Amino acid sequence: MSNQTPALRLEGIVKTFPGVRALDKVSFSVMPGEVHALMGENGAGKSTLMKVLGGIYQPEEGRIIVGEQPVVMTSPLQAKAKGIVFIHQELSLAEELTVAENIYLGELPKKSFGRVDWQQLYAQTDEILGRLKVGFDAKTKVGDLSIANQQMVEIARALTVEAKAVIFDEPTASLTDAEKVVLFDVIEDLKAHGVGIIYISHRMEEIFKITDRISVLRDGHYRGTLTTAETDEDEITQLMIGRKLDLSRNASHHEIGDIALEVRNLSCGKLFRNISFDVRRGEVVGFYGLVGAGRTEIAETLFGLREPSGGEILLDGQPTVIHSPADAIAKGISLVPEDRKGQGLILGMNCRDNMTLPQVSDLKAGPFVAEGAEIAIFDQYRDRLDIRTPGWKQLVGNLSGGNQQKIVIGKWLSMHPNVLIVDEPTRGIDVGSKSEIHNLIRELASQGYAVIVISSEMPEVLHVSDRIVAMFSGKIIRTFTSEEVTEDNLIQAISGITSDKAA
Amino acid sequence: MRPSNLSGVGTFLAKQGILVAFALFMIGFTIANERFLDPDNIMGVIRSSAILGVMALGVTFVVISGNLDLSVGSMMSFATIVVLDLHDKIGPTLAIPSMYAMVLCLGALIGFLVGYLKLNSLIVTLGMLSAIHGLTLTYSGGKNMDIADKEGTWFSVFGQSDALGIPVPILIFALLASVLGLALAKTPFGRKVYAVGGNGTAATFSGIRRARVVFTCYLASAFCVGTAGLLQASRSLGSQNTVGQGLELEVLAAVILGGASLLGGSGTIFKTVIGVLILGFIQNGLLLVGLQFYAQYVVTWIIIILAVWLDIAAKRGKLWSPIA
Ligand SMILES: Nc1ncnc2c1ncn2[C@@H]1O[C@H](COP(=O)(O)OP(=O)(O)OP(=O)(O)O)[C@@H](O)[C@H]1O
Ligand SMILES: [Mg+2]
Numbered sequence: 001m002s003n004q005t006p007a008l009r010l011e012g013i014v015k016t017f018p019g020v021r022a023l024d025k026v027s028f029s030v031m032p033g034e035v036h037a038l039m040g041e042n043g044a045g046k047s048t049l050m051k052v053l054g055g056i057y058q059p060e061e062g063r064i065i066v067g068e069q070p071v072v073m074t075s076p077l078q079a080k081a082k083g084i085v086f087i088h089q090e091l092s093l094a095e096e097l098t099v100a101e102n103i104y105l106g107e108l109p110k111k112s113f114g115r116v117d118w119q120q121l122y123a124q125t126d127e128i129l130g131r132l133k134v135g136f137d138a139k140t141k142v143g144d145l146s147i148a149n150q151q152m153v154e155i156a157r158a159l160t161v162e163a164k165a166v167i168f169d170e171p172t173a174s175l176t177d178a179e180k181v182v183l184f185d186v187i188e189d190l191k192a193h194g195v196g197i198i199y200i201s202h203r204m205e206e207i208f209k210i211t212d213r214i215s216v217l218r219d220g221h222y223r224g225t226l227t228t229a230e231t232d233e234d235e236i237t238q239l240m241i242g243r244k245l246d247l248s249r250n251a252s253h254h255e256i257g258d259i260a261l262e263v264r265n266l267s268c269g270k271l272f273r274n275i276s277f278d279v280r281r282g283e284v285v286g287f288y289g290l291v292g293a294g295r296t297e298i299a300e301t302l303f304g305l306r307e308p309s310g311g312e313i314l315l316d317g318q319p320t321v322i323h324s325p326a327d328a329i330a331k332g333i334s335l336v337p338e339d340r341k342g343q344g345l346i347l348g349m350n351c352r353d354n355m356t357l358p359q360v361s362d363l364k365a366g367p368f369v370a371e372g373a374e375i376a377i378f379d380q381y382r383d384r385l386d387i388r389t390p391g392w393k394q395l396v397g398n399l400s401g402g403n404q405q406k407i408v409i410g411k412w413l414s415m416h417p418n419v420l421i422v423d424e425p426t427r428g429i430d431v432g433s434k435s436e437i438h439n440l441i442r443e444l445a446s447q448g449y450a451v452i453v454i455s456s457e458m459p460e461v462l463h464v465s466d467r468i469v470a471m472f473s474g475k476i477i478r479t480f481t482s483e484e485v486t487e488d489n490l491i492q493a494i495s496g497i498t499s500d501k502a503a
Numbered sequence: 504m505r506p507s508n509l510s511g512v513g514t515f516l517a518k519q520g521i522l523v524a525f526a527l528f529m530i531g532f533t534i535a536n537e538r539f540l541d542p543d544n545i546m547g548v549i550r551s552s553a554i555l556g557v558m559a560l561g562v563t564f565v566v567i568s569g570n571l572d573l574s575v576g577s578m579m580s581f582a583t584i585v586v587l588d589l590h591d592k593i594g595p596t597l598a599i600p601s602m603y604a605m606v607l608c609l610g611a612l613i614g615f616l617v618g619y620l621k622l623n624s625l626i627v628t629l630g631m632l633s634a635i636h637g638l639t640l641t642y643s644g645g646k647n648m649d650i651a652d653k654e655g656t657w658f659s660v661f662g663q664s665d666a667l668g669i670p671v672p673i674l675i676f677a678l679l680a681s682v683l684g685l686a687l688a689k690t691p692f693g694r695k696v697y698a699v700g701g702n703g704t705a706a707t708f709s710g711i712r713r714a715r716v717v718f719t720c721y722l723a724s725a726f727c728v729g730t731a732g733l734l735q736a737s738r739s740l741g742s743q744n745t746v747g748q749g750l751e752l753e754v755l756a757a758v759i760l761g762g763a764s765l766l767g768g769s770g771t772i773f774k775t776v777i778g779v780l781i782l783g784f785i786q787n788g789l790l791l792v793g794l795q796f797y798a799q800y801v802v803t804w805i806i807i808i809l810a811v812w813l814d815i816a817a818k819r820g821k822l823w824s825p826i827a
Contacts, residue, residue, distance in 0.1 A: 305708075329710040343708045346701035348768050357698055357709040361691040368689040411709075 005068060007032040007196030008084070008165045013052055013062035015045075017398065019390030022048040023059070024220045030165055030196035035187060037207045037228070038200045040217035040240055041430040042402025043388035046200050047089055049217070050167045053198075054086040055079035066164060077106070083164030087154050087171055089200070089401045089428070090341055095143030100125035102142050103157050128156045131189075133182050147174045147339055148291045155183060165196040170401065172206060173427045174338075176291045176456055184210055202402070202430045203457075204233050216240055241432045256466070257281030259317065260450035261302070261333075261419045266311030271297040272474040275311070279419065279450040284441060286465030287454040289494045293471040295454045296338055299421045303335040304328040315419070329358055332418035336408055336425055338454075344408035347397030351389055352378040354396050355411045381410030384440070386433055401428040409437065413444070420444060421452040426460060438464050458487060470494050525781045532788035539791055546670070552783035553672035554579075554731045554738075555750060556776065559757045560683050561727030563775045564720040566758050567687070569700035569767025570617055570624035572721065574609075574631035575728050575754055579747030581639045582606050582732025587648040587742055595658040603729045609635060610725020611718070618717035632751065639744050649741035662738025672734050679730065683723070684772035696720060700767025749800070756807040757782045765811065782806065 006029040015023040023045045030036045038046050051057045055073030063070050066082050073079045093102050100121050109120040125138035134152050142150060151174055158166050172180050187197060187210055199211055208228060216223040216239040223239050262278040272294035279285045287295045300306045304322040313320050315331055322328045337343035345354055356363060356374045363370045378392045385406040389399055396407055405428050426434045441464050445451050455461050461468055468480045470493035477493040532539045558575050565572040582602055589598035613631055617624045650656060664671050687693035698706040699716045707713055735746055761778025763770025786799055
């Protein structure tokens, strides 16, 4: 590998934003046929570096060399023409268009007189979708797909061009295990064809599974490159955050209290049926299952976003009807939603205003918003969650993905709810902050909150939960206590294989 | 993420383009006609912009919440005709609140349709534009409206008198701008308006009652329109059925010139006031250099197009882009 020409080389890249030196003389290269991980904390500059490479940002200094040739990337289209394909961290699809149109946007196959050759388009698209083994076809409207499937569309785009290098910016953040397997096959395939792959992820297991080398960024500086086969998690984290991580679970010897939330035979059309469970104060209940198992829909029903078609919800033993999110909030329920960009944040609004939005009517000084109180709240959660931003005035849309997620978490923690529901809380969050958030969830429970954690990451569910509800296809298959749960019986439960023990 | 493909000067032009264009206009007009910078002329421009300005304040709320209001012109005609008619029938003291009540009902209707029934605001307010016009004609029987005793009524104070040496319409505009400016920038309600326009779904997920916010924005708009109608009626003490015709576009032009995005979520009252003044000075300048009054319609249209173009150019960071 060493005497080959890199597929791609970045030299001394500098990129600044007002108040932030996002990249400071970063150099980095990828060999053909190599999977090269790019790691670093939230806000370290990974996405920015890739956006420089993809022609979205112009660096102030530095060179990009594709093959042997220095190039100046002025636009994403040009980058694509040079064989650099970018799969973004934040989805960038046109929801109103079909899957096929999205994949070939700008390059639709044409017949005479510039008419679109739809047959050809759908055939080409279905072939690519076939390679990805997805359960939808070329004519599906993207807006109708789940986030995970939208991610697959994004990935399908990459397969349409002769790529020299493909950049995956946290592609698995919203994929299920099954979809991940498919993605890894695709990556293997690209690799076998000599494509250089840059892979950004915060998930260690993936990094060890598929990458050859790992480069680490910290605060916009290049920190070094490790060979995956010769390193371990500790060394990487050390490089990333400058210290070792303590991953042990806070021994939780707090009291489990009364039932805060109880759900009896709750149903919502075809989405989920006959759901019964309870959550006690001081307890963390994890919901684990495949995408489409109905977990998010239950959360949305509890938060007043969907009307149940049957069943009961009881808060502190009292039967309640939750009419709207405003109503849910008034009743002490908070929901950290799964889609931070669509549901969690107002990207064009600053950090402080986003964080205090649900309680803005309560933070008053006379007729006006008490901005001092708002800033105090923001500062508290910025410190607690280690949110990296030059200040509260920064627009949320300018934060890195992980820091955006932390704003959403801070927003709902600051409501001090009785029942806190978090849907994929650590999506896109770096290892250090992740364990920080896990600790925080445990700590909240110990303070008497009832917490529901929905997650597609098994280690996460296993790590934070006192009990785990396994769901499959809209039904609860089994509820495990943390003593009886194992990876195996959990996997069995969520894949719909009914064992003798299944309830 | 916005691409930064503009050079420093380019970015400045795209972001401040409106101010730059305005400065060029001002210099040009001043050279073309020395009367342009005359204090009397300046006061005159602000004064005649006040009615448009008052309407633009309300529309700013609607636009920031992510909607449009194209009914303000014909609603203003309605308000003017109604208050003039009732002036002679029940006296000014009762005529004014009655007019406000009727206009607010219209605003509530629009707010209900757009906010609660979630109908497209363009369609709803475009429909209202013509429905309210029909209402005005029916009400007036197609005739112009005049106050019988023009000398003996105190009703003219709003449009014709001065206080502290400043024309009352300007004072009312300034007062309303301050109050609504504070409401938008500093109150929880204002914050919610930005949230709803910025990302309605996320606003709902944050417990904001979106429909109620949109509804209130249309009420605010209707209130401003009522005030504009009052100023208009008081100034002329008689009016045609069509005084407000076409104002909806000028109002929108002023709001966009001020930099509010048609997509919602951005803009301020202060910027709208700037937009109103820019529009007023440009139109005045064109008159002074001898452009026919009717040519102003074309010019206003060109200004709107330029403003919208600069708006999206600033967003995407370049003046032209092959992709949306
Ligand atoms: N458009 C922008 N305007 C201002 N600052 C920005 C912009 N884009 C990125 N930044 C800042 O640059 C820094 C690097 O951000 P970047 O998105 O590259 O981080 P990242 O390593 O991808 O993090 P994550 O793991 O959270 O995705 C952050 O401090 C971020 O706030
Ligand atoms: Mg990133």
